[in-house]
Amino acid sequence: MSLYSEKVMDHFRHPRNVGVIEDADGVGEVGNAKCGDIMKMYIKVENGILTDVKFETFGCGSAIASSSMATEMIKGKPISEALQLTNKAVTEALDGLPAHKLHCSVLAEEAVQAAVLDYYKKNNIPYDEAQFKCALCAHEHDHDGENV
Template sequence: MFTEKYTEKVLEHFANPRNVGEIPDADGVGEVGNPACGDMMTFYIRVQDGRITDVKYKTFGCVAAIAVASVVSELAKGKTLEEAKALRNEDIARELGGLPKQKWHCSVLGAKALKEAILDYEARASGKPREKPARPKRKQACPECGVENPLTARFCMQCGAPLEVSCEA
Protein backbone atom coordinates (compact mmCIF):
# COMPACT_ATOMS: atom_id res chain seq x y z
CA MET A 1 0.00 0.00 0.00
CA PHE A 2 1.37 3.42 -0.92
CA THR A 3 0.75 6.69 0.82
CA GLU A 4 0.81 10.02 -0.91
CA LYS A 5 3.17 12.59 0.48
CA TYR A 6 1.75 16.08 0.26
CA THR A 7 3.56 19.35 0.86
CA GLU A 8 2.55 21.57 3.76
CA LYS A 9 1.01 24.00 1.26
CA VAL A 10 -1.19 21.28 -0.27
CA LEU A 11 -2.36 20.26 3.20
CA GLU A 12 -2.99 23.88 4.17
CA HIS A 13 -5.17 24.49 1.07
CA PHE A 14 -7.00 21.22 1.70
CA ALA A 15 -7.69 22.03 5.35
CA ASN A 16 -8.54 25.69 4.67
CA PRO A 17 -9.69 25.98 1.06
CA ARG A 18 -10.08 29.51 -0.25
CA ASN A 19 -12.95 30.88 -2.40
CA VAL A 20 -15.24 27.85 -2.08
CA GLY A 21 -18.77 28.38 -3.34
CA GLU A 22 -20.75 29.52 -6.33
CA ILE A 23 -21.37 32.81 -8.08
CA PRO A 24 -25.09 32.44 -8.91
CA ASP A 25 -25.01 34.88 -11.84
CA ALA A 26 -21.44 34.15 -12.91
CA ASP A 27 -20.06 35.67 -16.09
CA GLY A 28 -18.47 32.31 -16.96
CA VAL A 29 -18.74 28.74 -15.70
CA GLY A 30 -16.37 25.86 -16.46
CA GLU A 31 -16.90 22.28 -15.41
CA VAL A 32 -14.50 19.39 -15.89
CA GLY A 33 -14.13 15.92 -14.49
CA ASN A 34 -11.97 12.85 -14.60
CA PRO A 35 -14.05 9.67 -14.78
CA ALA A 36 -11.06 7.51 -13.86
CA CYS A 37 -10.66 9.01 -10.40
CA GLY A 38 -14.01 10.74 -9.87
CA ASP A 39 -12.65 14.27 -9.40
CA MET A 40 -15.04 17.03 -10.54
CA MET A 41 -14.38 20.78 -10.59
CA THR A 42 -16.69 23.66 -11.42
CA PHE A 43 -15.29 27.18 -11.58
CA TYR A 44 -17.37 30.36 -11.57
CA ILE A 45 -15.83 33.68 -12.61
CA ARG A 46 -16.83 37.32 -12.54
CA VAL A 47 -15.10 39.53 -15.11
CA GLN A 48 -14.81 43.31 -15.28
CA ASP A 49 -12.80 45.25 -17.86
CA GLY A 50 -11.09 42.09 -19.10
CA ARG A 51 -9.92 41.09 -15.64
CA ILE A 52 -11.13 38.32 -13.32
CA THR A 53 -12.51 40.09 -10.26
CA ASP A 54 -13.95 37.09 -8.46
CA VAL A 55 -13.53 33.31 -8.58
CA LYS A 56 -15.44 30.63 -6.75
CA TYR A 57 -15.42 26.88 -7.20
CA LYS A 58 -16.94 23.63 -6.10
CA THR A 59 -14.81 20.52 -6.12
CA PHE A 60 -15.58 16.90 -5.49
CA GLY A 61 -12.40 14.94 -5.11
CA CYS A 62 -9.30 14.04 -3.22
CA VAL A 63 -6.90 16.14 -1.13
CA ALA A 64 -4.96 17.20 -4.22
CA ALA A 65 -8.08 18.17 -6.20
CA ILE A 66 -9.34 20.41 -3.40
CA ALA A 67 -5.93 22.03 -2.88
CA VAL A 68 -5.53 22.59 -6.63
CA ALA A 69 -8.93 24.27 -6.95
CA SER A 70 -8.14 26.51 -3.98
CA VAL A 71 -4.78 27.58 -5.38
CA VAL A 72 -6.17 28.11 -8.90
CA SER A 73 -8.83 30.42 -7.48
CA GLU A 74 -6.14 32.48 -5.76
CA LEU A 75 -3.85 32.56 -8.79
CA ALA A 76 -6.64 33.62 -11.17
CA LYS A 77 -8.13 36.43 -9.10
CA GLY A 78 -7.01 39.80 -10.43
CA LYS A 79 -5.45 38.43 -13.62
CA THR A 80 -6.46 39.45 -17.13
CA LEU A 81 -8.31 36.81 -19.11
CA GLU A 82 -5.21 36.17 -21.21
CA GLU A 83 -2.98 35.81 -18.15
CA ALA A 84 -5.46 33.41 -16.54
CA LYS A 85 -5.80 31.36 -19.75
CA ALA A 86 -2.02 31.02 -19.84
CA LEU A 87 -1.98 29.41 -16.37
CA ARG A 88 -0.51 25.93 -16.80
CA ASN A 89 -0.74 22.84 -14.65
CA GLU A 90 3.00 23.14 -13.99
CA ASP A 91 2.41 26.62 -12.51
CA ILE A 92 -0.28 25.22 -10.23
CA ALA A 93 1.84 22.30 -9.03
CA ARG A 94 4.80 24.62 -8.45
CA GLU A 95 2.62 27.00 -6.41
CA LEU A 96 1.64 24.06 -4.21
CA GLY A 97 5.26 23.03 -3.75
CA GLY A 98 4.72 19.94 -5.89
CA LEU A 99 2.23 17.09 -6.16
CA PRO A 100 2.72 13.33 -6.03
CA LYS A 101 3.08 11.92 -9.54
CA GLN A 102 -0.20 10.01 -9.31
CA LYS A 103 -2.00 13.30 -8.44
CA TRP A 104 -0.56 15.39 -11.28
CA HIS A 105 -3.87 15.05 -13.19
CA CYS A 106 -5.51 17.26 -10.54
CA SER A 107 -3.40 20.22 -11.64
CA VAL A 108 -4.47 19.54 -15.24
CA LEU A 109 -8.14 19.58 -14.17
CA GLY A 110 -7.69 22.87 -12.32
CA ALA A 111 -6.12 24.64 -15.29
CA LYS A 112 -8.74 23.19 -17.63
CA ALA A 113 -11.73 24.15 -15.44
CA LEU A 114 -10.53 27.75 -15.22
CA LYS A 115 -9.94 27.90 -18.97
CA GLU A 116 -13.43 26.47 -19.61
CA ALA A 117 -14.95 29.21 -17.43
CA ILE A 118 -13.05 31.86 -19.40
CA LEU A 119 -14.10 30.36 -22.74
CA ASP A 120 -17.71 30.30 -21.50
CA TYR A 121 -17.43 33.99 -20.54
CA GLU A 122 -15.94 34.90 -23.92
CA ALA A 123 -18.69 33.04 -25.76
CA ARG A 124 -21.40 34.76 -23.71
CA ALA A 125 -19.76 38.16 -24.19
CA SER A 126 -19.65 37.65 -27.96
CA GLY A 127 -23.32 36.67 -27.98
CA LYS A 128 -22.52 33.24 -29.38
CA PRO A 129 -22.93 30.63 -26.64
CA ARG A 130 -20.48 27.78 -26.95
CA GLU A 131 -21.75 24.52 -28.25
CA LYS A 132 -20.32 21.88 -26.05
CA PRO A 133 -19.66 18.69 -27.99
CA ALA A 134 -21.77 15.79 -26.91
CA ARG A 135 -19.61 13.28 -25.12
CA PRO A 136 -20.18 9.73 -26.23
CA LYS A 137 -21.32 7.49 -23.44
CA ARG A 138 -18.41 5.29 -22.66
CA LYS A 139 -19.63 2.48 -20.50
CA GLN A 140 -19.08 -1.20 -20.06
CA ALA A 141 -21.49 -3.75 -18.67
CA CYS A 142 -20.38 -5.76 -15.66
CA PRO A 143 -20.04 -9.44 -16.59
CA GLU A 144 -21.45 -10.44 -13.17
CA CYS A 145 -24.50 -8.18 -12.66
CA GLY A 146 -24.91 -6.31 -15.97
CA VAL A 147 -24.73 -2.80 -14.44
CA GLU A 148 -23.20 -0.16 -16.72
CA ASN A 149 -19.87 1.24 -15.46
CA PRO A 150 -17.41 3.81 -16.86
CA LEU A 151 -14.82 2.25 -19.16
CA THR A 152 -12.10 3.35 -16.76
CA ALA A 153 -13.68 1.62 -13.74
CA ARG A 154 -11.60 -1.23 -12.37
CA PHE A 155 -14.44 -2.69 -10.32
CA CYS A 156 -18.20 -2.72 -10.76
CA MET A 157 -19.89 0.07 -8.85
CA GLN A 158 -22.79 -2.28 -8.03
CA CYS A 159 -21.32 -5.67 -7.12
CA GLY A 160 -17.55 -5.01 -6.95
CA ALA A 161 -16.64 -7.56 -9.64
CA PRO A 162 -13.33 -6.83 -11.42
CA LEU A 163 -13.65 -5.07 -14.80
CA GLU A 164 -11.26 -4.57 -17.70
CA VAL A 165 -9.91 -1.03 -17.78
CA SER A 166 -9.98 0.54 -21.21
CA CYS A 167 -7.55 3.18 -22.47
CA GLU A 168 -10.29 4.74 -24.63
CA ALA A 169 -11.82 6.87 -21.86
Protein backbone atom coordinates in the same frame (compact mmCIF):
# COMPACT_ATOMS: atom_id res chain seq x y z
CA MET B 1 0.07 12.71 6.51
CA SER B 2 3.22 13.22 4.53
CA LEU B 3 1.77 12.24 1.16
CA TYR B 4 1.30 15.96 0.49
CA SER B 5 3.36 19.10 1.02
CA GLU B 6 2.43 21.55 3.78
CA LYS B 7 1.18 23.92 1.07
CA VAL B 8 -1.19 21.29 -0.33
CA MET B 9 -2.48 20.46 3.14
CA ASP B 10 -2.96 24.15 3.93
CA HIS B 11 -5.05 24.71 0.79
CA PHE B 12 -6.90 21.46 1.40
CA ARG B 13 -7.70 22.29 5.03
CA HIS B 14 -8.44 25.96 4.37
CA PRO B 15 -9.53 26.16 0.75
CA ARG B 16 -9.65 29.71 -0.63
CA ASN B 17 -12.59 30.92 -2.70
CA VAL B 18 -14.87 27.94 -2.15
CA GLY B 19 -18.43 28.45 -3.23
CA VAL B 20 -20.69 29.59 -6.00
CA ILE B 21 -21.08 32.88 -7.85
CA GLU B 22 -24.83 32.96 -8.54
CA ASP B 23 -24.55 35.60 -11.30
CA ALA B 24 -21.26 34.32 -12.70
CA ASP B 25 -20.15 35.60 -16.10
CA GLY B 26 -18.56 32.26 -16.89
CA VAL B 27 -18.82 28.74 -15.46
CA GLY B 28 -16.58 25.82 -16.35
CA GLU B 29 -16.89 22.23 -15.21
CA VAL B 30 -14.27 19.58 -15.97
CA GLY B 31 -13.58 15.98 -14.96
CA ASN B 32 -16.21 13.38 -14.24
CA ALA B 33 -17.57 11.62 -11.20
CA LYS B 34 -16.63 8.24 -12.64
CA CYS B 35 -12.93 9.14 -12.37
CA GLY B 36 -13.45 10.64 -8.98
CA ASP B 37 -12.75 14.33 -9.67
CA ILE B 38 -15.01 17.14 -10.79
CA MET B 39 -14.03 20.78 -10.66
CA LYS B 40 -16.39 23.64 -11.26
CA MET B 41 -15.03 27.16 -11.64
CA TYR B 42 -17.13 30.35 -11.52
CA ILE B 43 -15.75 33.68 -12.73
CA LYS B 44 -16.88 37.29 -12.60
CA VAL B 45 -15.37 39.55 -15.26
CA GLU B 46 -15.12 43.33 -15.39
CA ASN B 47 -13.15 45.10 -18.12
CA GLY B 48 -11.25 41.94 -18.91
CA ILE B 49 -10.27 41.42 -15.27
CA LEU B 50 -11.33 38.41 -13.18
CA THR B 51 -12.80 40.35 -10.29
CA ASP B 52 -14.08 37.25 -8.53
CA VAL B 53 -13.42 33.53 -8.76
CA LYS B 54 -15.05 30.68 -6.86
CA PHE B 55 -14.85 26.92 -7.11
CA GLU B 56 -16.57 23.71 -6.07
CA THR B 57 -14.70 20.42 -6.18
CA PHE B 58 -15.62 16.79 -5.78
CA GLY B 59 -12.34 14.98 -5.40
CA CYS B 60 -9.33 14.07 -3.37
CA GLY B 61 -7.17 16.34 -1.23
CA SER B 62 -4.93 17.41 -4.09
CA ALA B 63 -7.93 18.18 -6.31
CA ILE B 64 -9.34 20.53 -3.68
CA ALA B 65 -5.92 22.10 -3.05
CA SER B 66 -5.23 22.52 -6.81
CA SER B 67 -8.58 24.27 -7.32
CA SER B 68 -7.98 26.53 -4.36
CA MET B 69 -4.49 27.46 -5.53
CA ALA B 70 -5.65 28.05 -9.11
CA THR B 71 -8.36 30.48 -7.95
CA GLU B 72 -5.80 32.43 -5.92
CA MET B 73 -3.44 32.60 -8.88
CA ILE B 74 -6.00 34.08 -11.28
CA LYS B 75 -8.19 36.21 -9.03
CA GLY B 76 -7.77 39.92 -9.83
CA LYS B 77 -5.76 39.10 -12.95
CA PRO B 78 -6.59 39.90 -16.57
CA ILE B 79 -8.19 37.04 -18.52
CA SER B 80 -5.18 36.94 -20.82
CA GLU B 81 -3.01 36.14 -17.83
CA ALA B 82 -5.42 33.56 -16.42
CA LEU B 83 -5.30 31.71 -19.72
CA GLN B 84 -1.54 31.39 -19.30
CA LEU B 85 -2.00 29.42 -16.09
CA THR B 86 -0.46 25.98 -16.51
CA ASN B 87 -0.79 22.85 -14.43
CA LYS B 88 2.94 23.09 -13.89
CA ALA B 89 2.57 26.53 -12.31
CA VAL B 90 -0.21 25.26 -10.04
CA THR B 91 1.90 22.25 -9.04
CA GLU B 92 4.93 24.43 -8.32
CA ALA B 93 2.88 26.87 -6.27
CA LEU B 94 1.74 23.89 -4.17
CA ASP B 95 5.37 22.83 -3.63
CA GLY B 96 4.76 19.77 -5.79
CA LEU B 97 2.24 16.96 -6.02
CA PRO B 98 2.80 13.20 -5.95
CA ALA B 99 3.20 11.87 -9.52
CA HIS B 100 -0.14 10.07 -9.52
CA LYS B 101 -1.86 13.29 -8.45
CA LEU B 102 -0.55 15.57 -11.18
CA HIS B 103 -3.79 15.19 -13.11
CA CYS B 104 -5.46 17.25 -10.37
CA SER B 105 -3.41 20.29 -11.39
CA VAL B 106 -4.28 19.58 -15.03
CA LEU B 107 -7.95 19.68 -14.07
CA ALA B 108 -7.42 23.05 -12.38
CA GLU B 109 -5.86 24.47 -15.54
CA GLU B 110 -8.71 23.06 -17.61
CA ALA B 111 -11.36 24.40 -15.25
CA VAL B 112 -10.02 27.95 -15.60
CA GLN B 113 -10.00 27.64 -19.38
CA ALA B 114 -13.49 26.18 -19.41
CA ALA B 115 -14.85 29.07 -17.35
CA VAL B 116 -13.22 31.67 -19.61
CA LEU B 117 -14.44 29.87 -22.72
CA ASP B 118 -17.98 29.90 -21.32
CA TYR B 119 -17.66 33.63 -20.70
CA TYR B 120 -16.44 34.23 -24.28
CA LYS B 121 -19.26 32.16 -25.74
CA LYS B 122 -21.96 33.81 -23.63
CA ASN B 123 -20.76 37.23 -24.71
CA ASN B 124 -20.04 36.36 -28.33
CA ILE B 125 -16.43 37.36 -27.88
CA PRO B 126 -14.22 35.97 -30.62
CA TYR B 127 -11.44 33.71 -29.37
CA ASP B 128 -8.51 31.79 -30.65
CA GLU B 129 -9.32 28.07 -30.41
CA ALA B 130 -5.67 27.22 -29.97
CA GLN B 131 -5.82 28.87 -26.57
CA PHE B 132 -8.44 26.40 -25.39
CA LYS B 133 -6.93 23.14 -26.41
CA CYS B 134 -7.89 21.55 -23.11
CA ALA B 135 -11.36 22.90 -22.58
CA LEU B 136 -12.49 22.44 -26.18
CA CYS B 137 -11.59 18.86 -26.87
CA ALA B 138 -13.43 17.65 -23.73
CA HIS B 139 -11.09 14.73 -23.56
CA GLU B 140 -10.92 12.16 -20.85
CA HIS B 141 -7.96 13.19 -18.76
CA ASP B 142 -5.71 10.39 -17.76
CA HIS B 143 -4.19 10.09 -14.36
CA ASP B 144 -0.57 10.70 -15.27
CA GLY B 145 -1.13 14.37 -15.78
CA GLU B 146 -0.64 14.04 -19.52
CA ASN B 147 -3.27 15.22 -21.94
CA VAL B 148 -4.44 12.37 -24.07
